[in-house]
Amino acid sequence: KAGVTQTPRYLIKTRGQQVTLSCSPISGHRSVSWYQQTPGQGLQFLFEYFSETQRNKGNFPGRFSGRQFSNSRSEMNVSTLELGDSALYLCASTLGRGVNTEAFFGQGTRLTVV
Amino acid sequence: GENVEQHPSTLSVQEGDSAVIKCTYSDSASNYFPWYKQELGKGPQLIIDIRSNVGEKKDQRIAVTLNKTAKHFSLHITETQPEDSAVYFCAASTGNTPLVFGKGTRLSVIA
Numbered sequence: 248k249a250g251v252t253q254t255p256r257y258l259i260k261t262r263g264q265q266v267t268l269s270c271s272p273i274s275g276h277r278s279v280s281w282y283q284q285t286p287g288q289g290l291q292f293l294f295e296y297f298s299e300t301q302r303n304k305g306n307f308p309g310r311f312s313g314r315q316f317s318n319s320r321s322e323m324n325v326s327t328l329e330l331g332d333s334a335l336y337l338c339a340s341t342l343g344r345g346v347n348t349e350a351f352f353g354q355g356t357r358l359t360v361v
Numbered sequence: 362g363e364n365v366e367q368h369p370s371t372l373s374v375q376e377g378d379s380a381v382i383k384c385t386y387s388d389s390a391s392n393y394f395p396w397y398k399q400e401l402g403k404g405p406q407l408i409i410d411i412r413s414n415v416g417e418k419k420d421q422r423i424a425v426t427l428n429k430t431a432k433h434f435s436l437h438i439t440e441t442q443p444e445d446s447a448v449y450f451c452a453a454s455t456g457n458t459p460l461v462f463g464k465g466t467r468l469s470v471i472a
Binding site for chain 2: 251253280282289290292295302303305337339344349350351352353354355
């Protein structure tokens, strides 16, 4: 069974640009969560999607947005990039929600803003 | 909201020794406590988890203990090997809320 796939693996963008990251969850998994990982702040929750609806949102500015498609694939978008957005963005998929099912992470997308 | 504290931030042990990483959480409603291992250039990998109705769980050289009264849980790795070197994260969740992670522990196993 294929794991969580994130594309692209690496991105370099300029301040002010926007970026879209993609996540394909494990087949059959319906919940996708996004996290930002930085050396200083660790893993910080961005948002969670289940059945194409945002279920939870972390404490990030409105420049960070996401969506989920009917096949459970998810994208996140960051507009007007800032230097501080440089981070590893991780996607995790779970079978469902409401029960504490295991979360499986992808390898992440390393975003560098210059 | 939930807050998870993890200690120590770095840990060096000799190969064959045991390693212990401790976490505390703040929300008494949390009932799911996974541990993740992250190797360089990879995403976090779930290595073991424990739920609030269980006090201890073992899987070969890895064990996790949970004390709900004190709101802390620990990861124990016995007979450490060089391939155990990685960053370990604890996390807590109440079920419908996202996982809240500790800041991580960088474990180095010295051969």
